[in-house]
Amino acid sequence: MKIDLSHGSGGKQTGDLIHDIFIKNFDNKTLNQLEDSAVLSVSGRIAYTTDSFVVTPMFFRGGNIGKLAVCGTVNDLSMMGAKPRYLTCGFIIETGADLEQLDQIAHTMKEAATEAGADIVAGDTKVIEGDGNIYINTSGIGEILKEGVSIHNCHPGDVILLNGNLGEHHAAIMSGRMGIENTISSDCAPLNSLVADLIEHHIEVRCMRDVTRGGLATVLNELSESSDCRVDIRETSIPVSREVTGFCDILGLDPLYMANEGKMIAVVPKEQSKEALAVMRENKYGKNAEMIGTVAEGSGVCMTTKLHGSRIIDVMYGEGLPRIC
Amino acid sequence: MTLDEMIKALAAYDGPQIKIMEVCGTHTSSIFKNGIRSLISPKIKLISGPGCPVCVTPSVYVDKLVRIAMQKGHCVLTFGDMMKVKGSQMSLTNAVGQGAHVKVLYSPLDAIKTAEEHPEIQYVFAAVGFETTTPIYGVLLDEIESRDIQNLKLLTSLKIMVPAISYVCENEDKIDAFLAPGHVSVIIGCDIYQDLAEKYKKPFVVAGFEGEHLLAAIYEIVMQMEQGRYEMKNMYKNAVSEKGNPAALSVIGKYFELKDDFWRGIGVIEQSGLRLKGQYQKYDAGSSFDEYQEQMPKGCRCSDVILGRITPPECPLFAKVCTPLDAVGPCMVSTEGVCGIWYKNRGRE
Numbered sequence: 001m002k003i004d005l006s007h008g009s010g011g012k013q014t015g016d017l018i019h020d021i022f023i024k025n026f027d028n029k030t031l032n033q034l035e036d037s038a039v040l041s042v043s044g045r046i047a048y049t050t051d052s053f054v055v056t057p058m059f060f061r062g063g064n065i066g067k068l069a070v071c072g073t074v075n076d077l078s079m080m081g082a083k084p085r086y087l088t089c090g091f092i093i094e095t096g097a098d099l100e101q102l103d104q105i106a107h108t109m110k111e112a113a114t115e116a117g118a119d120i121v122a123g124d125t126k127v128i129e130g131d132g133n134i135y136i137n138t139s140g141i142g143e144i145l146k147e148g149v150s151i152h153n154c155h156p157g158d159v160i161l162l163n164g165n166l167g168e169h170h171a172a173i174m175s176g177r178m179g180i181e182n183t184i185s186s187d188c189a190p191l192n193s194l195v196a197d198l199i200e201h202h203i204e205v206r207c208m209r210d211v212t213r214g215g216l217a218t219v220l221n222e223l224s225e226s227s228d229c230r231v232d233i234r235e236t237s238i239p240v241s242r243e244v245t246g247f248c249d250i251l252g253l254d255p256l257y258m259a260n261e262g263k264m265i266a267v268v269p270k271e272q273s274k275e276a277l278a279v280m281r282e283n284k285y286g287k288n289a290e291m292i293g294t295v296a297e298g299s300g301v302c303m304t305t306k307l308h309g310s311r312i313i314d315v316m317y318g319e320g321l322p323r324i325c
Numbered sequence: 326m327t328l329d330e331m332i333k334a335l336a337a338y339d340g341p342q343i344k345i346m347e348v349c350g351t352h353t354s355s356i357f358k359n360g361i362r363s364l365i366s367p368k369i370k371l372i373s374g375p376g377c378p379v380c381v382t383p384s385v386y387v388d389k390l391v392r393i394a395m396q397k398g399h400c401v402l403t404f405g406d407m408m409k410v411k412g413s414q415m416s417l418t419n420a421v422g423q424g425a426h427v428k429v430l431y432s433p434l435d436a437i438k439t440a441e442e443h444p445e446i447q448y449v450f451a452a453v454g455f456e457t458t459t460p461i462y463g464v465l466l467d468e469i470e471s472r473d474i475q476n477l478k479l480l481t482s483l484k485i486m487v488p489a490i491s492y493v494c495e496n497e498d499k500i501d502a503f504l505a506p507g508h509v510s511v512i513i514g515c516d517i518y519q520d521l522a523e524k525y526k527k528p529f530v531v532a533g534f535e536g537e538h539l540l541a542a543i544y545e546i547v548m549q550m551e552q553g554r555y556e557m558k559n560m561y562k563n564a565v566s567e568k569g570n571p572a573a574l575s576v577i578g579k580y581f582e583l584k585d586d587f588w589r590g591i592g593v594i595e596q597s598g599l600r601l602k603g604q605y606q607k608y609d610a611g612s613s614f615d616e617y618q619e620q621m622p623k624g625c626r627c628s629d630v631i632l633g634r635i636t637p638p639e640c641p642l643f644a645k646v647c648t649p650l651d652a653v654g655p656c657m658v659s660t661e662g663v664c665g666i667w668y669k670n671r672g673r674e
Contacts, residue, residue: 177431
């Protein structure tokens with residue numbers, strides 16, 4: 001069955017949609033009250049964030065827009081040293097959207113939220129005329145487990161860790177768009193457990209950032225600017241799968257600028273870097289973790305290439321489109 | 326000789342300055358990605374020539390694409406790179422913001438599917454490229470013919486490489502040697518550079534794309550220069566043959582013929598472009614431009630940059646009004662263009 005404008009009318013069909021899709025899947029005490037707002041208990045300081053998701057195709061190898069919408073917000077909370085607790089979601093659904101697909105998206109959202117230890121406690125649905133696309137906004141509240149984690153907080157001598165292979169989400173999405181057959185799967189994942197592991201092991205994490213749009217290059221430049229330092233990385237330490245490397249070679253893409261949805265950097269004091277790396281590698285989302293570089297005095301991001309040349313890594317300009325030449 | 330020894334020798338080079346021009350966007354990109362400039366002596370200068378088809382596409386061509394994309398019932402199909410190239414007023418990216426219909430494709434053959442799915446829309450494919458991409462447009466035309474597709478045409482800005490290299494040799498005496506293009510040579514073969522090497526008395530070395538390949542090719546050029554030789558050497562033999570790819574050359578010859586063509590930043594180069602032959606003009610969306618009055622912005626010195634006469638920072642617009650986000654000249658247009666690369670490395674070159 002397809003969504004039509006009556007599903008957004010506020011009447012019977014809207015109620016059915018909410019019950020049959022959202023309440024059924026998200027199912028938790030707070031949401032099930034169906035009050036105008038969710039009433040929540042938290043302890044201590046909170047992190048609070050929001051993000052909107054538009055992706056084509058909505059379903060791709062390794063996930064769908066729903067998983068992205070939950071993981072994106074969960075990861076933004078986690079990067080501030082917070083434990084995700086509550087999420088809200090707003091759906092903007094175009095007419096022609098498939099109800100089964102919507103159900104599948106909601107189901108995936110519940111799975112991802114459960115893995116992250118969070119409940120989806122409030123939501124909203126709007127239907128607009130269109131071609132069957134679905135757009136999702138999520139917001140989230142997390143309880144701060146560790147204070148002081150900040151992108152302004154890195155010091156010369158600190159070590160930068162990355163939790164795994166770059167470029168997989170970007171390559172999976174592009175493969176979907178281009179109809180390319182391969183086995184590249186999006187890395188979309190909630191990173192709260194990885195963050196919790198680091199905190200439990202008393203790693204004095206200075207800063208964490210999830211490496212999403214704009215890629216590692218953009219995140220490292222933000223770090224350099226915000227902490228007023230130089231970032232030195234080594235090309236040979238940056239994990240990229242063979243399949244993604246081949247994909248990039250064909251399309252003229254650079255993994256440093258490609259989007260990820262389950263990757264993060266953690267900047268840690270040098271003396272704890274080995275332990276932090278070991279902790280990361282113990283977690284299922286950190287198996288391919290590497291120490292990719294260090295923080296130094298100065299400015300900018302500089303990479304030592306595999307031939308021992310040096311290359312400045314700038315932020316991405318414009319969109320990351322493939323070259324033709 | 327090991328790679329380390331080669332790098333050491335190139336770093337220690339202290340002879341007369343050698344200017345080497347590369348004319349392939351992927352070489353430019355690889356030089357940049359591998360930090361090749363940082364590994365070799367400052368006396369070996371690597372100059373990025375007119376090797377990026379997007380960068381040398383005239384603004385009037387982009388203007389026409391924009392006009393088509395703005396027309397009701399029309400849609401421009403293009404590769405991603407063309408989106409950012411500015412015409413005299415705007416780029417396709419800007420035009421989309423004003424309601425133009427543009428779809429980015431990854432293979433020209435996707436255009437067939439798109440056109441068949443929407444017969445009510447007139448599609449125009451932005452066919453830009455060198456010998457590397459032209460055969461694919463030939464295959465696309467085969468499909469258009471055999472499926473009798475009525476709503477898909479090409480707006481062409483197709484160029485060939487050798488006349489541009491000859492132009493540089495004849496108009497610019499400061500380039501000492503060439504890294505012959507990699508992808509283009511796969512199609513056209515390497516024999517042709519033999520003639521160029523003899524005619525212009527400059528080394529022509531065909532190189533692969535890995536950092537090691539480029540270093541080996543640069544080393545070969547330096548050796549030739551030191552020994553007073555000027556030879557063609559094919560160091561990319563697993564992909565480049567002497568005569569090129571006959572099937573690809575044949576499909577180019579079937580649909581296209583030579584014409585004088587305009588290179589943004591350089592001007593008209595004789596017999597350097599390709600246009601659809603007379604009997605295939607019905608597939609052309611108006612590619613014959615009466616005049617190429619390229620209005621290069623005041624102060625823009627892209628042609629001097631492309632020809633290796635000046636470095637980008639010597640251009641008065643560089644990094645001031647001309648940046649990757651708002652490129653004025655063609656060399657800044659592509660992130661792989663020479664000004665784009667210098668911009669990223671400013672203060673370090």
